[in-house]
Amino acid sequence: MKTKNIEIPLKxxxxxxxxxxxKNADGIVIFSHGSGSSRFSPRNKFVAEMLHQQxxxxxxxxxxxxxxxxxxxxxxxxxxxxxxxxxxxxWLLHHKNVKGIPIGYFGASTGAASxxxxxxxxxxxxxxxxxxxxxxxxxxxHLHAVTAPTLLLVGELDYPxxxxxxxxxxxxxxxxxxxxxxxxxxxxxxxxxxxEVVEFSISWYKEHLSKEEHIEKHTSAKV
Numbered sequence: 001m002k003t004k005n006i007e008i009p010l011k012x013x014x015x016x017x018x019x020x021x022x023k024n025a026d027g028i029v030i031f032s033h034g035s036g037s038s039r040f041s042p043r044n045k046f047v048a049e050m051l052h053q054q055x056x057x058x059x060x061x062x063x064x065x066x067x068x069x070x071x072x073x074x075x076x077x078x079x080x081x082x083x084x085x086x087x088x089x090x091w092l093l094h095h096k097n098v099k100g101i102p103i104g105y106f107g108a109s110t111g112a113a114s115x116x117x118x119x120x121x122x123x124x125x126x127x128x129x130x131x132x133x134x135x136x137x138x139x140x141x142h143l144h145a146v147t148a149p150t151l152l153l154v155g156e157l158d159y160p161x162x163x164x165x166x167x168x169x170x171x172x173x174x175x176x177x178x179x180x181x182x183x184x185x186x187x188x189x190x191x192x193x194x195x196e197v198v199e200f201s202i203s204w205y206k207e208h209l210s211k212e213e214h215i216e217k218h219t220s221a222k223v
């Protein structure tokens with residue numbers, strides 16, 4: 001499977017991204033990176049590569065243009081980042097190679113807030129959300145409207161973010177879970193900790209995002 005460099009035309013800007021869709025993909029995960037990061041984030045690229053091995057497609061893209069990224073305030077402008085993710089998701093939903101493939105989100109740091117905000121916007125069009133070391137508390141006003149099964153992954157040593165995630169999960173009314181990864185800090189740099197993030201994520205996507213899972217649920221509902 002090849003990763004294709006793409007340009008995503010939106011209303012006001014064109015964003016750069018990397019799209020990879022395996023044949024007969026079980027789902028596609030859109031990545032929403034954190035402040036100061038980009039589609040080249042080594043951690044997100046590692047997660048994406050592992051998802052490819054499990055027959056999931058991925059879309060990594062820059063939420064901001066190079067010029068916008070030079071303005072520090074933009075990296076914490078959750079409304080702007082959420083609106084960008086919504087536009088990009090809408091673009092992907094109309095992509096000729098994506099029809100019928102379930103779509104999920106993977107949000108990191110502040111990207112978790114935009115992923116949850118966009119998920120609340122799209123309702124059941126988004127099938128699963130995973131947040132890594134996220135700031136879901138920055139989307140508190142939208143959490144009640146999230147319908148996608150949501151997994152929050154936090155490092156055991158990331159003390160402030162643990163409390164932020166506890167607050168957020170108490171506001172979610174969808175299927176949800178929070179896993180605290182022992183010995184991990186905010187970026188999961190410790191040996192083996194990012195692998196644990198991947199394992200939890202893949203398990204969540206296989207349960208909630210997999211195409212076969214959705215066909216099975218739909219068929220069961222008709223019986």
